[in-house]
Amino acid sequence: RKEVEQDPGPFxxxxxxxxxxxxxxxxxxxQSFFWYRQDCRKEPKLLMSVYSSGNEDGRFTAQxxxxxxxxxxxxxxxxxxxxxxxxxxxxxxxxxRQLTFGSGTQLTVLP
Amino acid sequence: DAGVIQSPRHEVTEMGQEVTLRCxxxxxxxxxxxxxxxxxxxxELLIYFNNNVPIDDSGMPEDRFSAKMPNAxxxxxxxxxxxxxxxxxxxxxxxxxxxxRSGAYEQYFGPGxxxxxx
Numbered sequence: 458r459k460e461v462e463q464d465p466g467p468f469x470x471x472x473x474x475x476x477x478x479x480x481x482x483x484x485x486x487x488q489s490f491f492w493y494r495q496d497c498r499k500e501p502k503l504l505m506s507v508y509s510s511g512n513e514d515g516r517f518t519a520q521x522x523x524x525x526x527x528x529x530x531x532x533x534x535x536x537x538x539x540x541x542x543x544x545x546x547x548x549x550x551x552x553x554r555q556l557t558f559g560s561g562t563q564l565t566v567l568p
Numbered sequence: 569d570a571g572v573i574q575s576p577r578h579e580v581t582e583m584g585q586e587v588t589l590r591c592x593x594x595x596x597x598x599x600x601x602x603x604x605x606x607x608x609x610x611x612e613l614l615i616y617f618n619n620n621v622p623i624d625d626s627g628m629p630e631d632r633f634s635a636k637m638p639n640a641x642x643x644x645x646x647x648x649x650x651x652x653x654x655x656x657x658x659x660x661x662x663x664x665x666x667x668x669r670s671g672a673y674e675q676y677f678g679p680g681x682x683x684x685x686x
Binding site for chain 1: 599610616
């Protein structure tokens with residue numbers, strides 16, 4: 458079983474739609490959680506950290522469910538510029554720095 | 569502020585040749601990471617450094633790969649000899665230290681080096 462699993466998609470949604478991605482992680486000792494986005498042929502860029510109480514950044518909302526070991530990302534009022542691959546990222550060990558990346562969920566927002 | 573800088577951006581080489589990839593982390597960041605990304609395997613951590621010292625190189629695929637960080641502002645990843653299966657995008661990322669502080673574990677990526685070995 459992969460450490461971090463995501464639905465690869467693709468998700469094709471119209472502009473203005475709300476779309477949600479889920480991600481599950483296998484190690485209950487995981488400590489830190491992030492969502493990164495990666496545009497085609499570009500580097501991954503940090504979208505947002507995910508906090509235990511859930512957090513929001515504009516149109517983006519991230520939730521963490523430790524009991525079920527899943528993380529979600531909700532995008533409201535999607536824009537064409539949101540088209541990208543969204544990577545779920547987990548840090549497991551308390552002091553270590555390694556991040557484990559999911560394989561990503563591809564989103565295309567259609568005009 | 570300048571982000572992570574990588575060079576070259578593209579490298580095409582023949583099998584058996586030596587390849588050297590370069591990275592300059594964000595100033596003030598204590599951690600530097602080398603990743604490889606392929607369609608088949610996704611993003612894989614190869615090695616990471618803390619204060620110029622290699623901490624975990626368990627992801628380095630084999631002895632053909634080596635990495636150094638001679639100072640806080642420069643690191644290299646070398647492949648010798650290169651093989652076609654090494655073709656991938658190689659990313660360098662950096663993060664700051666101070667565990668426990670907000671944002672301490674966030675990593676910032678460079679634009680990558682697209683390596684093609686023929």
